[in-house]
Amino acid sequence: MAAPDTSAALEPATQAPALLPASAGGGVPVHVGIIMDGNRRWAQARGLPRALGHKAGAEAARRTIEAAADSGIRWLTLFAFSSENWNRPEEEVRDLTGLLGLYLRHEVGQLVKNGVRLRVIGDRKRFGPDIAEAIITAETRTAGGTRLNLNVALSYGARAEIVAATRAIAADVAAGTLRLEDVTEALVSSRLSTxxxxxxxxxxxxxxxQRLSNFLLWQAAYAEFTFPDVLWPDFGAEHLRAALAEYAGRERRFGLRSG
Structure with missing residues (x-):
């Protein structure tokens, strides 16, 4: 398959006020991002088709969403399909996109019941009209969720996201609608899909x-990281709790000295 077009503009999330407060006490992170890695290795280790590994990964995502909401996390971003994933074997891409379509259609009711608001970040247009429509439907139906903001990164690549934001800002400067001195970190953040x-x-x-794989490169500048040695289909509430416990013991200094 052709390499992904990194110049494609990524659609920013609607710039509405956050549904939930951007604060959390007791050492609980407000926003957790998860790179869901290991589906293929999980299937290979069991002599199973890769499609069953991805299906098991979808079950792990369901468990993790529920555990995140129970833990008091306000925002959860799952890296489900990268812009580079389009270069995988055609059969695997077909399995992944088919599973995505099924998930969007069959899980929405449970998300609504659990108070989860779903938003998709990334180049959704690459998935075709059927999945694009399913995304819009899922986002619309879950818009009233106030328990957890769930972002799913689909056909997402952080470098392409930053390039798209930079081009949009450059176009505004060239058009005279934005002054060069107005270009700040906050402005760049406002042009990203997040x-x-x-x-x-x-x-x-x-x-x-232990790598980011082009996930939230700008946004994760001061994030803490954990790398549990568990393949994603085996990930569950206990692994999330362990990561949260490790996070609670960290001292976040944001580039400043402690004390």
Missing amino acids: AGMPDPDLVIRASGE
């Missing part, structure tokens, strides 16, 4: 791999 959301406090990558 506009209106708090930056992640904690990023978790399942499977033990």
Whole structure:
């Protein structure tokens, strides 16, 4: 398949006020980002088709969403499909996108019941009209959720996101509608697909791999990181609790000295 077009503009989230307060006490992070890694290795270790690994990964996502809401996390961002994933074998891409369509259609009722508001970040247009419509329907139906803000990153790449924001700002400067001195970190943040959301406090990558893989590069500048050595389909509430406990013991200094 063709390499992803990194110049494609990523659609920013609606810049509405945050539904939930951007604060949390007791050491609970406000916003947690999770890189859901290890579905293929999980399936391979069991002699199963990759599609069953991705299905098991979807079950882990369901468990984690419920555990996050129970833990008092206000925002959860799941990295479900990267812009680079389009380069995987055609059959696997078809399985992934098919599973995504099923999830969007069948899980919305449970999200509404649990008070979860869903938003998708990334280049959703690449999935075609059926999935694009399912995304809009899911976002609309869950818009009233106030217990947890769930962001799902689909066809998402942080570098493309930053490039799109930079181009939009440059166009405004060239048009004379924005002064160069008005270009600030806050302005750049407002042009990203996560506009209106708090930056992640904690990023978790399942499977033990220790890299960001083009996930929230701008937003995670001061995030804490944990790398549990568990493949994503085996990830559950106990692993989330362990990551939160580790986070609670960290001292966040945001570039400043302690004390």
